Amino acid sequence: MQLVVARIGRAHGIKGEVTVEVRTDEPELRLGPGAVLATDPASAGPLTIEIGRVHSGRLLLRFEGVRDRTAAEALRNTLLIAEVDPAEHPEDPDEFYDHQLMDLDVVLADGTEIGRITDISHLPSQDLFIVERPDGREVMIPFVEEIVTEIDLEKQRAVIAPPPGLIDESEAARDEVADGHSASGRDEN
Known part of the structure; x- marks a missing residue:
């Protein structure tokens, strides 16, 4: 099953980083380095996360192959989609996936x-x-x-x-x- 886990925002800096609007309760699991994510639109991906860090309360990501501001800005508003096992449940019994x-x-x-x-x-x-x-x-x-x-x-x-x-x-x-x-x-x- 595919779930939207984030939406790419504006470019940050000149080295290809982007801000991300997180749409998952488990960003450390879904948006960690090495994660390969499908995209919507599909033509933008798949994208592999190279580096993730928090800056001023916002998650910043850099993807493999995205090295400059222009390439990062081209990804703006792209949805990041993770493949999730439908039988998977959050660890906390009071939390639920959408x-x-x-x-x-x-x-x-x-x-x-x-x-x-x-x-x-x-x-x-x-x-x-x-x-x-x-x-x-x-x-x-x-x-x-x-x-x-x-x-x-x-x-x-x-x-x-x-x-x-x-x-x-x-x-x-x-x-x-x-x-x-x-x-x-x-x-x-």
């Missing part, structure tokens, strides 16, 4: 269906589940312990305890727009 969470059913503790995870957004402060509701709308669920109370891979579901307004806020907003009223009860027209 592919394990995709398509899980999202339900409340009482079994009420909320939707299905269609994407995961990795933000600096937290991750978000993008959940498609049965009616086709999307809702974002913060992937934090207080809200996502259980991940059951055997039952293919994520149990949530959303705070008031997280799920039904979008429904209330849609109804208000349809009625032409704001939350304050005043007419928006």
